[in-house]
Amino acid sequence: MASGGRAIHEKWAFIFFLAGIGFFVTGTFIQGVLPIMVLGGTSKMKTKDQVVAEGFYKMQFPELIQLLAMYPNLWKKYYNVPDQYFYTSPPAVQKQIIKGVAQAISDGRWIYMAEGCWQCHSQFVRPVSNESAYYGHVSVPSEYDNTLFLPHLFGTERKGPDLIREAGKKGAEWHLAHFVNPQYTVPGSIMPRFAKFVDLKDGKPVLTPANPNDAYASLNPEPTKYGLAVITYLEWLGSWYRPRFFDEWRKEVQEEQQNPQAMQAAMMSAGNSGNSSPSASNSNNPSSSSSSNSTNSNKTASPSGASQ
Numbered sequence: 067m068a069s070g071g072r073a074i075h076e077k078w079a080f081i082f083f084l085a086g087i088g089f090f091v092t093g094t095f096i097q098g099v100l101p102i103m104v105l106g107g108t109s110k111m112k113t114k115d116q117v118v119a120e121g122f123y124k125m126q127f128p129e130l131i132q133l134l135a136m137y138p139n140l141w142k143k144y145y146n147v148p149d150q151y152f153y154t155s156p157p158a159v160q161k162q163i164i165k166g167v168a169q170a171i172s173d174g175r176w177i178y179m180a181e182g183c184w185q186c187h188s189q190f191v192r193p194v195s196n197e198s199a200y201y202g203h204v205s206v207p208s209e210y211d212n213t214l215f216l217p218h219l220f221g222t223e224r225k226g227p228d229l230i231r232e233a234g235k236k237g238a239e240w241h242l243a244h245f246v247n248p249q250y251t252v253p254g255s256i257m258p259r260f261a262k263f264v265d266l267k268d269g270k271p272v273l274t275p276a277n278p279n280d281a282y283a284s285l286n287p288e289p290t291k292y293g294l295a296v297i298t299y300l301e302w303l304g305s306w307y308r309p310r311f312f313d314e315w316r317k318e319v320q321e322e323q324q325n326p327q328a329m330q331a332a333m334m335s336a337g338n339s340g341n342s343s344p345s346a347s348n349s350n351n352p353s354s355s356s357s358s359n360s361t362n363s364n365k366t367a368s369p370s371g372a373s374q
């Protein structure tokens with residue numbers, strides 16, 4: 067009797083043991099090996115450097131160009147980016163700028179994950195409720211097909227607005243004030259403070275002043291390394307999908323490329339104050355009237371002839 071019971075018990079234990087190994091092997095294959103076999107060969111995702119190079123060459127980054135011009139010292143210090151205007155600098159310098167900006171975007175993304183921004187912000191414009199009227203174009207799969215979306219941060223919660231079309235909506239200075247205290251820019255906001263993104267130099271009085279806006283305005287805040295990375299990331303999000311906005315800016319850049327000397331002269335006269343945005347230096351450019359475009363290109367005999 068007793069020996070019979072033991073035999074049955076051992077039999078079942080052995081069957082469960084085998085079944086366990088079976089499930090383990092099957093699971094490892096389906097969840098681990100199979101995806102690598104299916105996705106590994108077919109999907110050649112663009113790297114972050116490729117994505118950023120494409121953005122620069124397709125002229126999708128007016129905000130990032132401006133960000134580079136606003137904080138040249140910080141870019142040099144944190145990302146080894148030289149203080150030069152992308153579109154008129156030689157290829158080696160362009161490569162260095164691309165590398166630095168790509169690293170900043172990637173860092174910003176890690177910080178976005180680490181700080182839990184995704185718990186309140188989605189990155190996906192849904193095809194319902196006329197969302198596109200507020201956020202911009204409905205998201206499409208190809209937008210996410212690069213390593214800067216691996217893993218994607220679609221998010222499910224929207225305590226704050228969607229951020230996938232954030233580029234160009236605010237400016238760097240708005241983001242700085244918003245990080246110090248979201249209520250400076252959006253009274254009643256429930257977004258937490260991320261003051262560590264901002265170098266307030268003399269930070270103390272700002273957080274509990276009688277009139278916070280005045281106290282903040284009297285400072286001259288700059289982003290910290292993390293802040294610079296996050297702002298770069300935010301200004302990158304959706305930069306690839308703003309069809310309406312670009313034509314003017316592209317025209318400006320093409321004019322600049324055709325007449326690099328005038329461009330450089332304009333940048334010199336704007337000074338190295340670090341506050342010259344591309345559009346600001348362009349308006350100082352004496353030859354900026356677009357009607358003289360064709361004469362300029364004839365005189366300088368630009369070999370690229372990009373706009374022809």
Ligand code: HEC
Binds near residue numbers: 181182225235256
């Ligand atoms: C507790 C939820 C919460 C967290 C966490 C959070 N936010 Fe927000 N965020 C909000 C809310 C609510 C708003 C809308 C009100 C406002 O603008 O402050 C907002 C607004 C914003 C905006 C302005 C968007 C626009 O176009 O109006 C940006 C940019 C932003 N958040 C970035 C971030 C970043 C970056 C992080 C992480 C470092 C973060 N948020 C973390 C709740 C959150």
